[in-house]
Amino acid sequence: MKIAEPTVGRLVQYHRLLERLYMEGQKVVSSQEIGESLAFKASQVRKDLSYFGEIGKRGVGYHVEKLYKHINEILSSPRKWKLGLIGVGHLGSALLGYGALRNDKVEISALFDNDKSKVGKVFFGVECHHIDDAAKIICRDRIEVVILAVPSSAAQSCVDSIVSSGCVKGILNFSPISIVTPADVLVTSVDISVELEKLLFYLKEEEKKK
């Protein structure tokens, strides 16, 4: 059973909410309560969580601890993933300082940039190497996931050079461009300009209705 991408996205959010409720000692939670906290429809919550069988009961709700542990198991990592970050500019530095990339599932273990003034320096405890050495260092240090935070003009050539090493398994792409990879390299893109355009589009549509 392949779980669709939007469902995985919601699972991550259920996990985050349930972890908090579990820590706070809450025993039971309804689909309605989950829906309100996450801005999802209760019917969507029930549909998503129906995969887990008897953890929810009609009129009673979901057992917080059981559901949390179940989703935790689904999302658990086989090991701590080693990450490389390419592009130590404004966005790359912000990502480095950002809590989301500092958790027990991942470890940023190398930085890469083409700016010689950054090479050899340490940012947030991680050393920066020259981008030309990326493929070699990624294989040597067993880095499996690369965060790409370079300008669009550099994105595809960066991808081509690191993918050629055969060591990269996944890319989290922040460049505002679609990158192309071999089928066995997974890509998830966070395209900030697309998200902004989407919001502006729907704002315009709302105005038309009035």
Next chain:
Amino acid sequence: MKIAEPTVGRLVQYHRLLERLYMEGQKVVSSQEIGESLAFKASQVRKDLSYFGEIGKRGVGYHVEKLYKHINEILSSPRKWKLGLIGVGHLGSALLGYGALRNDKVEISALFDNDKSKVGKVFFGVECHHIDDAAKIICRDRIEVVILAVPSSAAQSCVDSIVSSGCVKGILNFSPISIVTPADVLVTSVDISVELEKLLFYLKEEEKKK
């Protein structure tokens, strides 16, 4: 006809690609070529673009200029939107310096933070105000869209205070938490930790197959 969110996201990407092809002087493009450039299936491209009727012809492809102008019209803004940015930390600063938020559809016209050492200062040409003054300044300056780049613990209370002004129409949320707003305030979330978790989930699934 309400266009679904993933479709709008793809439209933005078609627009970006077609703009480039148009500038480069290309006359015709096939669904296959579009698909390869954007890492979408050609069938998906044909389905999306079938909304536009006779702009594409079987065996000939799409007329680049016509299609570009058509999508440009759909995504065009009624005016330049004024944006406020809340949270001038690592991520907020990176967003300020980031090209995607500096285009002809939007203008970041005020910053807000609760750090008194930042209040009154100018970052990337934009003045920073105290967060307590946000609701007032947002209405005064006719800011309609707010970019939220504060820690999760502060996100909902920030939203509640700015939404109470009645002037905010949309929020681009970068806080790793689901925020709740009245129905007439649109929210688009860019949740970096969710995107990373999704990638790690699929990497794990790929490994299981082997």
